[in-house]
Each structure stands twice: as C-alpha cells, then as structure tokens.
Amino acid sequence: MEMPRPNPEILARKQAVLSRLLQVLPADAVIHDPAETRAYECDALTAYRCPPMLAVLPSDTQEVSDVLRICHEEGVPVVPRGSGTSLAGGALPTADSVILGVARMNEVLETDYDNRFIRVQTGRTNLSVTGAVEEEDFFYAPDPSSQLACAIAGNIAMNSGGAHCLKYGVTTNNLLGVKMVMMDGSVVEIGGAHLDAGGLDLLGVICGSEGQLGVVTESTLRILRKPEGARPVLMGFDDNEVAGQCVSDIIKSGILPVAIEFMDTLCIKACENFAHAGYPDCHALLIVEVEGSEAEIDDQLSKIIEIAKRHNPVELRESQSAEESAKIWLGRKSAFGAMGQMNDYMCLDGTIPVSSLPEVLRRIGELSAEYGLPVGNVFHAGDGNMHPLILFDANKPGDLEKCEAFGADILKLCVDVGGCLTGEHGVGIEKRDLMSHQYAPADLEAQMAVKDVFDPKWLLNPAKVFPLDASESRREVRVAAE
Amino acid sequence: MKPETEAELAEMVAGLTEPVRIVGGGTRGVGGPEAVLETAGLSGITLYEPGALTLVAQAGTPVADIEAALAAEGQQLAFEPMDHRGLLGTSGTPTIGGVVAANISGPRRIQAGACRDFLLGVRYVDGMGQVIKNGGRVMKNVTGYDLVKLMAGSWGTLGVLTEVSLKVLPKPEAVATNAVHVASAGDAIQALSAALKSPFEVSGAAYDPQNGQALLRVEGFSDSVTYRTEQLKSTLSLIGEITDIPDPTELWQGLRDVMPFHGQEGDVWRISVKPTDAPDVVTRLEADQILLDWGGGLIWARVPEGTDLRARLGAFEGHATLVRADAKTAETLDRFQPEPTGVQALTRGLRARFDPRGVFNPGLMG
Numbered sequence: 001m002e003m004p005r006p007n008p009e010i011l012a013r014k015q016a017v018l019s020r021l022l023q024v025l026p027a028d029a030v031i032h033d034p035a036e037t038r039a040y041e042c043d044a045l046t047a048y049r050c051p052p053m054l055a056v057l058p059s060d061t062q063e064v065s066d067v068l069r070i071c072h073e074e075g076v077p078v079v080p081r082g083s084g085t086s087l088a089g090g091a092l093p094t095a096d097s098v099i100l101g102v103a104r105m106n107e108v109l110e111t112d113y114d115n116r117f118i119r120v121q122t123g124r125t126n127l128s129v130t131g132a133v134e135e136e137d138f139f140y141a142p143d144p145s146s147q148l149a150c151a152i153a154g155n156i157a158m159n160s161g162g163a164h165c166l167k168y169g170v171t172t173n174n175l176l177g178v179k180m181v182m183m184d185g186s187v188v189e190i191g192g193a194h195l196d197a198g199g200l201d202l203l204g205v206i207c208g209s210e211g212q213l214g215v216v217t218e219s220t221l222r223i224l225r226k227p228e229g230a231r232p233v234l235m236g237f238d239d240n241e242v243a244g245q246c247v248s249d250i251i252k253s254g255i256l257p258v259a260i261e262f263m264d265t266l267c268i269k270a271c272e273n274f275a276h277a278g279y280p281d282c283h284a285l286l287i288v289e290v291e292g293s294e295a296e297i298d299d300q301l302s303k304i305i306e307i308a309k310r311h312n313p314v315e316l317r318e319s320q321s322a323e324e325s326a327k328i329w330l331g332r333k334s335a336f337g338a339m340g341q342m343n344d345y346m347c348l349d350g351t352i353p354v355s356s357l358p359e360v361l362r363r364i365g366e367l368s369a370e371y372g373l374p375v376g377n378v379f380h381a382g383d384g385n386m387h388p389l390i391l392f393d394a395n396k397p398g399d400l401e402k403c404e405a406f407g408a409d410i411l412k413l414c415v416d417v418g419g420c421l422t423g424e425h426g427v428g429i430e431k432r433d434l435m436s437h438q439y440a441p442a443d444l445e446a447q448m449a450v451k452d453v454f455d456p457k458w459l460l461n462p463a464k465v466f467p468l469d470a471s472e473s474r475r476e477v478r479v480a481a482e
Numbered sequence: 483m484k485p486e487t488e489a490e491l492a493e494m495v496a497g498l499t500e501p502v503r504i505v506g507g508g509t510r511g512v513g514g515p516e517a518v519l520e521t522a523g524l525s526g527i528t529l530y531e532p533g534a535l536t537l538v539a540q541a542g543t544p545v546a547d548i549e550a551a552l553a554a555e556g557q558q559l560a561f562e563p564m565d566h567r568g569l570l571g572t573s574g575t576p577t578i579g580g581v582v583a584a585n586i587s588g589p590r591r592i593q594a595g596a597c598r599d600f601l602l603g604v605r606y607v608d609g610m611g612q613v614i615k616n617g618g619r620v621m622k623n624v625t626g627y628d629l630v631k632l633m634a635g636s637w638g639t640l641g642v643l644t645e646v647s648l649k650v651l652p653k654p655e656a657v658a659t660n661a662v663h664v665a666s667a668g669d670a671i672q673a674l675s676a677a678l679k680s681p682f683e684v685s686g687a688a689y690d691p692q693n694g695q696a697l698l699r700v701e702g703f704s705d706s707v708t709y710r711t712e713q714l715k716s717t718l719s720l721i722g723e724i725t726d727i728p729d730p731t732e733l734w735q736g737l738r739d740v741m742p743f744h745g746q747e748g749d750v751w752r753i754s755v756k757p758t759d760a761p762d763v764v765t766r767l768e769a770d771q772i773l774l775d776w777g778g779g780l781i782w783a784r785v786p787e788g789t790d791l792r793a794r795l796g797a798f799e800g801h802a803t804l805v806r807a808d809a810k811t812a813e814t815l816d817r818f819q820p821e822p823t824g825v826q827a828l829t830r831g832l833r834a835r836f837d838p839r840g841v842f843n844p845g846l847m848g
C-alpha cells in the first residue's frame with residue numbers, strides 16, 4: 001500500500017510547530033519523543049505502520065480548535081484518532097502529520113430520558129455510552145464487535161455498524177447532532193436533540209467521512225429503551241445456499257429479527273474452540289435473535305423455526321437460558337479473535353445483495369483454492385454485510401501481498417454482483433485504490449468536492465478514502481503552498 | 483422540459499441557459515423560476531426484491547405505483563411519506579423523487595426512521611449535466627462519502643434525482659391505537675414521552691388538541707399488539723383516561739397528511755423541536771391551530787397569513803419551515819430556517835460545487 005511521501009519542509013519545521021502547540025496545550029498533552037509517538041504508528045490494520053511527527057491529546061473543544069488553527073496556519077496535515085481500532089487504516093499517520101487523539105475527551109455531558117438522547121464527548125467508548133444509561137434500562141444501539149474499545153468519534157467517522165443493526169440501523173441512523181471543529185479552527189454545531197435537519201443534511205455526510213471533513217468533539221446520540229428480553233436460536237445447515245434461502249424467507253415473512261448472523265465451517269470451528277458455545281459441526285450456521293416479552297419471543301421464534309424446518313436444518317436449537325444466549329453471542333463476537341489465534345488474518349467487509357449470497361460464497365471458495373489461502377466467513381446475513389477473514393502468515397515473504405490481491409478480488413466481486421466495497425469498516429487506505437472499481441471518476445469528483453468545501457487545503461486525513469492519483473492534484477496544492 | 487431518459491435529462495441540463503424549477507408531481511408547493519424541468523417522464527420500478535427488502539425506481543415514478551407494488555408483497559415504505567395535496571390544495575401525482583428530494587416522513591419516523599434513513603442509493607444529474615451515482619442497493623454501505631443523505635432533503639438544489647433505491651419493510655399484521663385524554667399540551671407530552679420511553683415499541687405518537695387526545699399507535703403481530711397496548715394502558719393510566727380507537731388506519735393517514743388543517747385559511751408552518759420543549763413553544767406560537775406529531779418533536783402550526791412566526795418564537799432550539807403561504811409571504815419570510823454563519827457557508831459552498839451555474843431551484847433553501 002502506497003502512502004504519499006512526507007513533505008520535508010514540514011518535517012524541517014517540527015520544532016516550530018511543537019513550540020506553538022505547547023503554547024495552547026499542557027505539556028503532557030503533546031507527544032513529540034519518537035519513542036512515544038510510536039504508540040500512534042498504526043490502528044488495527046497493523047500491517048501498515050508509520051509514526052506521526054507529533055501527537056496531541058486535547059481535553060476539550062477549545063483545545064482542539066487551537067490545535068487545528070495552528071496546524072492550518074502551518075500547513076501541517078492532521079489525522080484524527082479515536083481508539084485506533086480501525087480495520088481500514090483510517091487512523092494511520094503519515095510521517096509529516098499530527099495525530100489528534102480525542103481519548104481524553106470522554107465525558108457524558110447530558111442524559112435526557114424524556115427526549116431519549118445522550119450528549120457525550122466523542123472520545124467516550126461505545127460500550128460506556130450504554131453503560132451511562134443502563135441503570136435506566138436504556139442503551140445505545142449500534143454495537144460494533146469492538147465496542148469495548150472503539151470510541152464514538154471513530155464510530156461516527158466510519159459510520160460503524162454491529163450485529164444488531166438489522167433492526168436498529170447503523171451509526172448514522174442513531175446520530176442526532178455533532179459539535180465539530182473545522183480545519184481552520186472554527187466550530188460548527190449541526191443537528192441536536194430535535195429530529196431532522198433544517199437545511200441540507202450535513203450531519204448525514206459528516207457521518208462516514210472518515211475524519212476528512214472536521215474533528216467531531218461532541219455528539220448527540222439517540223438512546224432507546226431496552227427490550228423486555230431477547231433470545232437467539234441457532235440453526236445449522238449442510239449447504240450455504242440453503243442457509244441463504246432461509247435468511248431470505250425469514251425476512252420476507254414479516255418478522256424483523258434484531259440480528260441474523262452467518263458463519264461458515266472454518267469460523268464455526270474456530271469460534272467453538274474459543275467459546276465452547278455448543279455450535280454444531282456443519283457447513284453454515286445461523287444465529288437469529290428476536291426481542292420482546294417472553295410471549296412475543298416465543299411467538300416469533302416459533303414462526304422462524306417453522307420456516308427453518310422447511311429447509312431441513314441439521315441442527316435447530318433455541319437458547320434455553322441467559323447463560324446459553326451469552327455463550328452463543330460470545331462465540332460470534334469473538335470470531336475475529338478466534339480466527340486470529342489460528343494465524344494472521346485480514347478482515348474484509350464488502351456488502352452484497354442478500355440474493356447473491358450463495359454465488360459469492362462459491363466464488364470466494366474457488367478464489368481461496370486459487371490463492372492457496374484459507375478464508376473463513378462470518379457476517380451479518382440479514383443485510384448482506386460479509387466479513388471474509390483471509391488467513392495468512394505475515395512472516396512469510398509474499399503472503400501479505402498475496403492476501404491483499406485475494407482480498408481485492410473478493411471486494412471487486414462484491415461490487416460486480418451489485419454490492420459495495422465496505423459495509424461498515426470504511427475505506428481508509430485499505431480500499432482506497434479500489435474505489436475506482438465502484439465509482440466512475442465523476443462520482444469520486446463529486447465526493448471530493450465535498451471535502452474541498454469543508455477542508456479546502458486538504459489537510460485533514462488527506463491520503464485516505466480516494467485513490468492517491470485521484471486526489472493528488474488537490475494534495476499537491478497543499479505542498480505547493482508551503 | 484420533460485426528458486424521457488437520464489441521458490436526455492443530462493443533455494438538457496448541460497444545455498441550460500436559464501435557471502429551472504425541478505418538478506416531480508408538483509404537489510409540494512415550492513415556488514421558483516418560470517422554466518420547468520419535469521421528471522415525470524422518468525418513470526418505472528427498475529428492481530424489486532422483496533426477500534432483500536429493496537426497491538429501485540426512477541425518480542418520476544408515482545408514489546402510488548410504488549405503494550401498490552409493495553402492497554402486493556405485503557410490504558410498505560416504512561417512513562410513511564405524507565401526501566401534501568390536501569394541505570396545500572395542490573393537484574398532481576406525487577413522485578418518489580419529490581418524496582426523497584424533500585425527505586418527506588410521516589408519523590412512523592419516530593420509530594422506523596425518516597426517508598433519508600431508508601434511502602440506499604441515488605443517481606442524479608448535477609448542475610453541469612453530469613450523471614453521478616452514490617450509494618447502491620445494499621443495506622450497509624460506507625464506501626466513500628454518503629451523498630445519499632445529502633441528496634435526501636436537498637429540495638432539488640444540488641441535482642436532479644433520476645433514480646432512487648430504497649429499503650422497504652413488511653407491512654405489520656395488526657395495528658392498534660390508544661387515545662389518552664389529556665387537558666393540556668404538557669400532559670400530552672408527558673403521555674407521549676412515557677410511552678416512547680417504554681419498551682413497547684410505539685410507532686406513532688401524536689397529539690391533536692382539538693379533541694384533547696394523545697394518540698399512541700402500536701403495530702406488529704396481533705398477539706404482540708394486544709399485549710403491548712395493554713401494557714401501555716397500565717403505564718399511562720395515571721395520566722388520563724384511555725380509550726381504544728378501533729380501525730385506526732385512517733386516523734393515522736389523517737395525522738400524516740395534517741388533515742385537521744385541510745380547507746382552513748392561513749399560513750402553515752412546520753416546527754422541529756426537542757419534544758419536551760413543545761408545550762412552551764406551542765404557547766409562544768399563539769397559533770390558530772396546532773397538531774403535534776413525533777412525540778411532540780414535530781409541531782404543525784396554522785397562523786394568520788403573513789405572520790412572521792420565527793420572530794414570534796424568538797430564539798429556540800430547532801427550526802421552523804414555512805410550508806404553506808402565498809407567494810409574497812414565501813418571498814419575504816424565508817421558507818427554510820436561516821442557518822448560523824458557519825453552517826450557511828458550508829451549504830452555500832456545496833451548492834456552488836454541485837450546481838456552479840445556479841440553475842436548480844434558485845432562491846430555495848437560502
């Protein structure tokens with residue numbers, strides 16, 4: 001993966017930039033020692049590393065504004081960072097950049113149950129947002145598997161999803177407002193506790209903009225009352241195609257499960273070894289979860305089980321207790337970790353129309369044989385969001401490159417059947433150069449025009465999302481301006 | 483101008499020498515230049531997969547055609563777009579492009595989401611006559627910037643939509659509605675909030691002061707609907723007397739279309755606020771008639787012609803849109819809430835990039 005050359009003129013001004021930053025931030029919030037900036041050299045896409053020139057950890061919106069104003073004046077690129085769990089290299093620095101981490105900004109600013117929202121600083125972790133409202137039986141719905149670690153800041157930037165977004169939607173459907181600092185240091189507030197936008201839906205385009213439009217410091221999030229209960233059912237099939245058909249039939253029946261998760265043989269085995277959830281030994285496993293009162297759950301599950309039976313499942317098991325449900329989910333939520341114990345892995349997240357599921361799985365199997373790399377599939381089947389996990393050995397020369405080529409083929413396949421490159425992890429650097437496969441030059445130009453408006457100098461996370469050659473002329477302007 | 487294909491439309495836009503008003507069905511009552519660009523020629527459902535809950539249609543497709551195709555499979559547009567004709571006294575055939583361009587969402591918005599939340603992808607022609615696509619037809623898509631959301635609710639100021647792709651949902655098996663009899667807007671909001679805070683999945687929460695009823699809709703499978711309406715009754719029993727409204731489908735259609743205002747004189751405003759602010763805002767409005775939806779977060783207000791409602795309200799959290807007024811009033815009072823400087827700069831910047839010649843719906847949206 002190529003990154004732009006660091007600008008030597010910026011590197012040469014490190015001391016000057018540092019001393020200006022020290023004027024607006026406490027000393028312990030400015031990290032400049034190369035031994036310490038190493039901590040920010042990568043996110044969860046660990047194959048790519050590069051320590052930043054400097055890292056700053058502001059404590060409030062004013063400090064963020066000061067930092068951005070200075071970097072804007074100095075022409076220094078800024079890479080916003082939440083918890084660094086991006087799987088797409090979204091938070092990967094360049095050597096001439098300043099990492100702006102919001103981890104110290106993790107306060108709850110307001111909780112309002114009557115109006116069903118919470119306002120938080122964006123460094124707060126996803127799970128601790130739910131933690132803050134749990135005593136009133138509320139929760140924040142988007143639940144990425146990384147929810148213990150990832151920050152709301154990163155969730156907004158990536159428009160993250162989770163297992164339960166089939167019913168509750170992804171981040172953008174649960175985000176009501178933001179306070180955001182523009183690259184020039186000015187602060188805008190967009191949206192709030194009311195429901196819809198008064199003008200253009202700027203919030204909609206900010207969510208998912210991968211830290212390229214502004215630094216979000218505060219956010220208003222929708223919170224929901226917890227359902228009375230929830231229960232999963234496990235079903236195993238001997239054939240991916242049949243499992244795919246079963247998913248489609250459940251959806252068509254009018255039942256809206258909160259989650260429909262799919263795992264294939266390799267993942268089932270890995271997760272079972274890891275979590276001992278009693279997963280059956282089969283080709284395709286579905287976890288279908290429904291919510292409501294006991295009676296409502298019984299009713300929905302019996303409808304679902306009736307549908308499943310028509311597809312001759314090899315296993316059909318309703319969870320009998322809260323412990324069993326927790327175990328079933330533990331297995332699914334630790335899929336990445338479980339696969340990680342087998343080897344290094346690369347996780348993709350293309351989305352496909354649900355109807356193409358069997359075809360895509362078959363093609364992935366064929367590609368796996370061609371490349372000689374095993375792949376496990378675990379994904380959100382209800383919405384077609386795939387997570388193929390390609391296993392490779394980072395220490396074996398050539399394996400990473402082979403894995404990347406394999407991954408690119410899978411993602412192109414997703415686009416070709418009518419889907420997209422990424423359903424929830426974002427483009428970052430990982431899928432940047434594949435964007436031209438999904439979008440024509442004019443489509444990319446329209447997106448880059450949005451960045452031109454928000455960040456005319458292209459200083460915010462500039463080397464991400466768009467193919468480097470497509471964004472080059474814009475980034476060149478910056479270098480030339482030095 | 484009335485193009486029949488996207489390519490023809492693109493060519494027409496590229497050749498424009500004067501600004502145009504983009505018209506779908508012409509039912510949502512927005513003014514603009516004399517020259518008209520009609521989208522009704524771009525009509526038809528291009529893809530419908532009930533098992534994947536997705537539908538793709540050309541922008542000029544009548545909403546009624548879409549609703550009929552969905553109904554045949556027991557599905558629906560869950561965001562419940564209102565029909566503006568009764569309120570505005572317009573005729574014409576509402577199009578799906580107009581619904582999306584105006585982000586029109588009805589009572590179910592509080593539970594299911596707005597039109598923008600169901601919009602999966604768009605194709606549009608920008609102000610230079612280029613065809614642009616964004617998003618797609620899958621439920622989850624974070625590939626590049628979300629211009630889909632930006633186009634929803636842009637009222638034709640950024641481009642002419644040619645195709646939209648939507649997530650659809652199953653029609654509920656059963657519907658029930660509780661009416662809580664309340665004496666004031668304050669009590670009504672208390673009832674609506676209490677219901678929305680409960681785990682019983684309320685899919686409509688409105689208040690019509692004319693008959694003093696806070697209305698709560700519950701939808702789903704029959705047994706579940708029965709169970710949840712009973713639970714709601716006991717949750718709300720202290721707030722007021724509760725009655726069942728049999729066959730509530732028409733009632734909600736009326737609320738969706740602001741029926742109580744139909745045929746009544748005056749200007750109509752739509753005010754979006756934090757629900758618990760509603761009672762205070764309603765007092766300050768001194769309106770001739772009001773109707774509350776979205777748990778109190780959406781206030782419809784009817785006031786004498788020419789009233790500067792924003793001046794009356796003073797500073798408040800939210801925004802007010804002028805929905806119905808004569809041309810003079812619409813010109814003097816901005817239709818859309820003026821934005822703070824920083825936000826306005828972004829809006830103007832985007833518009834200047836998407837439509838550099840300013841040919842689409844000039845004058846609309848600041």
Ligand SMILES: Cc1cc2nc3c(=O)[nH]c(=O)nc-3n(C[C@H](O)[C@H](O)[C@H](O)COP(=O)(O)OP(=O)(O)OC[C@H]3O[C@@H](n4cnc5c(N)ncnc54)[C@H](O)[C@@H]3O)c2cc1C
Nearest residue numbers: 082083084085086090144145151154155157160161211216
């Ligand atoms: C084991 C594992 C499981 C995962 N499971 C899921 C899953 O189920 N669903 C899912 O969607 N994702 C998942 N992810 C991916 C990742 O957790 C999400 O993308 C998450 O939202 C990133 O949050 P973060 O705080 O770590 O952001 P970071 O990695 O720090 O940054 C991500 C992006 O956000 C930008 N950014 C950070 N802060 C700001 C800010 N204040 N303002 C503007 N931009 C900012 C960065 O520049 C970067 O582009 C998983 C990751 C791991 C490692």
Ligand SMILES: Cc1cc2nc3c(=O)[nH]c(=O)nc-3n(C[C@H](O)[C@H](O)[C@H](O)COP(=O)(O)OP(=O)(O)OC[C@H]3O[C@@H](n4cnc5c(N)ncnc54)[C@H](O)[C@@H]3O)c2cc1C
Nearest residue numbers: 504505506507508509510511512513579580583638643807
């Ligand atoms: C009795 C009566 C009362 C009226 N009252 C008013 C009034 O109060 N104020 C006023 O200004 N006019 C009023 N009009 C005029 C008339 O309603 C409008 O000027 C015109 O018909 C608007 O139609 P429309 O395209 O907005 O409708 P719709 O097709 O419903 O469109 C709604 C919005 O979406 C845009 N749009 C539609 N399709 C697309 C697309 N494919 N891509 C992008 N954008 C699209 C439109 O430009 C418009 O902004 C009235 C007319 C009548 C007959």
